[in-house]
Amino acid sequence: MRLKLVTMIGAVALLAACSSSSDQAAGTAGQGGAGNPDGSISRNALASLQGELSRVGDRVFFETDQWTLQPDGQRTIQGWAQLLRQNAGANIILEGHADERGTREYNIALGERRAATTRDYLVSLGIDARRIRTISYGKERPAITESNPDGWAQNRRSVIVVQGLATS
Amino acid sequence: MKIQATRRTMLRGGAMLLGGLASATALRPAQAQLRIDITRGRVEPMPIAVSPFFAAQEGERQYGDNIPQVVADDLERSGLFRPLPRASFTQQPAAMRNTAPRFGDWRQIGAQALVNGGIEIQRDGRVKVEFRLWDVTSGQQQEGQVYTTTAQNWRRIAHIIADAIYKRITGEDGYFDTRIVFVTESGPAQRRIKRLTIMDQDGANVRYLTDGSELVLTPRFSPNSQDVTYLGYVSEQRPRVYMMNIDSGQRAVLGDFQGMTFAPRFAPDGNRVIFSVSENGLSDIWTYDTRSRARQRLTNGPGINTAPCFSPDGRQVVFESDRGGSQQLYVMNSDGSNARRISFGQGRYATPVWSPRGDLIAFTRQGDGGFAIGVMRPDGSQERLLSNAFLAEGPTWSPNGRVIMFFRQSGGGAQPRLVSIDVTGYNEREVRTPGAASDPAWSPLIP
Numbered sequence: 001m002r003l004k005l006v007t008m009i010g011a012v013a014l015l016a017a018c019s020s021s022s023d024q025a026a027g028t029a030g031q032g033g034a035g036n037p038d039g040s041i042s043r044n045a046l047a048s049l050q051g052e053l054s055r056v057g058d059r060v061f062f063e064t065d066q067w068t069l070q071p072d073g074q075r076t077i078q079g080w081a082q083l084l085r086q087n088a089g090a091n092i093i094l095e096g097h098a099d100e101r102g103t104r105e106y107n108i109a110l111g112e113r114r115a116a117t118t119r120d121y122l123v124s125l126g127i128d129a130r131r132i133r134t135i136s137y138g139k140e141r142p143a144i145t146e147s148n149p150d151g152w153a154q155n156r157r158s159v160i161v162v163q164g165l166a167t168s
Numbered sequence: 169m170k171i172q173a174t175r176r177t178m179l180r181g182g183a184m185l186l187g188g189l190a191s192a193t194a195l196r197p198a199q200a201q202l203r204i205d206i207t208r209g210r211v212e213p214m215p216i217a218v219s220p221f222f223a224a225q226e227g228e229r230q231y232g233d234n235i236p237q238v239v240a241d242d243l244e245r246s247g248l249f250r251p252l253p254r255a256s257f258t259q260q261p262a263a264m265r266n267t268a269p270r271f272g273d274w275r276q277i278g279a280q281a282l283v284n285g286g287i288e289i290q291r292d293g294r295v296k297v298e299f300r301l302w303d304v305t306s307g308q309q310q311e312g313q314v315y316t317t318t319a320q321n322w323r324r325i326a327h328i329i330a331d332a333i334y335k336r337i338t339g340e341d342g343y344f345d346t347r348i349v350f351v352t353e354s355g356p357a358q359r360r361i362k363r364l365t366i367m368d369q370d371g372a373n374v375r376y377l378t379d380g381s382e383l384v385l386t387p388r389f390s391p392n393s394q395d396v397t398y399l400g401y402v403s404e405q406r407p408r409v410y411m412m413n414i415d416s417g418q419r420a421v422l423g424d425f426q427g428m429t430f431a432p433r434f435a436p437d438g439n440r441v442i443f444s445v446s447e448n449g450l451s452d453i454w455t456y457d458t459r460s461r462a463r464q465r466l467t468n469g470p471g472i473n474t475a476p477c478f479s480p481d482g483r484q485v486v487f488e489s490d491r492g493g494s495q496q497l498y499v500m501n502s503d504g505s506n507a508r509r510i511s512f513g514q515g516r517y518a519t520p521v522w523s524p525r526g527d528l529i530a531f532t533r534q535g536d537g538g539f540a541i542g543v544m545r546p547d548g549s550q551e552r553l554l555s556n557a558f559l560a561e562g563p564t565w566s567p568n569g570r571v572i573m574f575f576r577q578s579g580g581g582a583q584p585r586l587v588s589i590d591v592t593g594y595n596e597r598e599v600r601t602p603g604a605a606s607d608p609a610w611s612p613l614i615p
Binding site: 067093100101102103104105106108109110112113114115116117120133134135136137140141142143145146147148163 | 359399431
């Protein structure tokens with residue numbers, strides 16, 4: 001097919017120009033493993049922190065189409081804050097998730113809102129916002145596959161993941 | 169006719185109109201009887217005979233068989249035509265080679281229209297295809313063209329012929345020489361593997377644009393069909409809108425925004441992409457110019473503003489917002505001014521997509537424990553639901569604005585499938601894909 005030559009030249013030039021921007025920087029900052037200005041922390045320590053977070057409960061749940069924290073969710077996050085204060089070298093990712101009963105794009109926005117609410121509460125408890133990244137998965141990564149009220153309730157969640165550990 | 173002219177230019181050697189073979193009086197386009205009114209909803213499909221094309225040489229015969237078959241399949245899927253079985257044909261292709269068909273023979277088997285043609289492989293290896301469309305009742309030629317192309321391009325010739333037939337008989341541009349970009353899904357729901365995939369509108373020529381190592385969502389075509397924009401999750405970075413050139417595979421992040429970017433769609437000018445930028449839990453709509461890198465903010469809260477889509481004239485944007493307390497559709501001017509709500513039915517409204525004709529907006533509606541695909545006028549009037557399911561989401565328009573494709577999950581845990589349906593609500597069909605599929609986007613006619 002000869003039709004594409006002219007239009008492609010413009011597009012390729014553009015693509016080459018943009019690709020060098022912030023891609024690399026963000027990638028290394030996220031992966032360098034527990035890097036932190038005031039000292040590093042071993043992978044073992046990160047794993048053990050993740051284990052402790054899981055004991056406290058590594059997730060909080062939300063009502064349908066809501067993003068405000070419930071009292072038990074707040075208590076869970078208070079536990080996270082305590083652990084994060086004890087592990088000042090660890091950074092975290094807060095994942096926001098939605099159940100399957102919503103459109104893809106809205107649920108991505110909703111998951112972002114849940115992650116942001118969770119972060120805001122952690123910050124209000126004294127955790128440095130620079131230690132926290134948020135990411136929304138919308139309805140793309142359910143914890144539970146059952147399509148019923150109980151499954152949906154468990155999928156409407158924010159999850160804390162210690163940065164540098166692969167997400168499951 | 170503009171579109172046809174460009175597409176002919178593309179086919180090296182070009183296409184030319186074939187004059188009437190037998191009758192000098194033919195060829196007036198205003199023949200009333202061979203016509204389908206596609207605005208009427210359910211129509212009785214027109215019986216049409218698509219004869220194998222004449223092929224003198226052994227190497228030409230596969231094209232003589234396959235091209236008319238693809239034409240017949242396209243016409244059949246439209247729901248407007250009923251191709252008659254080849255076994256019923258009594259006149260051989262060779263017998264129509266240099267003379268008009270014996271229309272009595274074709275009337276006998278109930279055909280109202282007849283398509284025949286011929287194949288010739290040229291010395292340079294390229295394939296020359298000619299076809300004619302006949303009104304069997306009046307015995308007059310309605311259409312006739314010659315195309316020359318490389319051998320591997322034969323399916324496109326078939327789609328272009330089907331488009332020419334569709335246009336002659338319905339009076340509207342066809343949509344067969346188009347492609348679909350979508351997401352192929354595999355693996356367990358908790359770790360779903362999603363790959364950007366492109367294929368011809370009929371499911372042929374499947375090609376994967378990504379390898380499944382990264383989560384990809386909501387691909388959409390550029391107006392020239394050469395690029396797609398989509399949401400990508402690359403390693404541990406925040407999700408962002410990317411643009412990929414389909415042929416080179418090169419991709420780039422669109423814009424350098426602080427937050428997540430998502431829900432992209434090209435503007436009709438092809439230079440700008442409109443999408444949502446999310447920061448601190450609030451999502452607002454921006455445009456980003458891929459050439460000048462200029463960006464413009466169109467909404468400023470409150471809440472979630474997403475799924476933006478330009479009107480075909482570029483003067484308005486339809487989007488969804490929960491600013492009024494629930495997810496609803498709004499239309500604003502393309503500078504962000506004068507946003508007004510247009511959806512007022514029961515439930516939540518999402519994923520609005522403006523028809524290429526400008527006359528309708530397709531959407532997803534959620535309520536009563538399920539999802540539905542519907543259409544409404546751009547002012548919100550005349551809402552109609554076309555299809556509903558446990559999950560039905562993400563409509564996209566055929567370039568002539570007559571058919572909508574979306575994806576559907578029939579129940580919890582069921583695999584998603586692509587489905588097409590006429591804007592009239594008839595002719596609902598599953599679209600052939602290699603596996604579970606979601607997030608379809610229909611290309612314009614290939615230039």
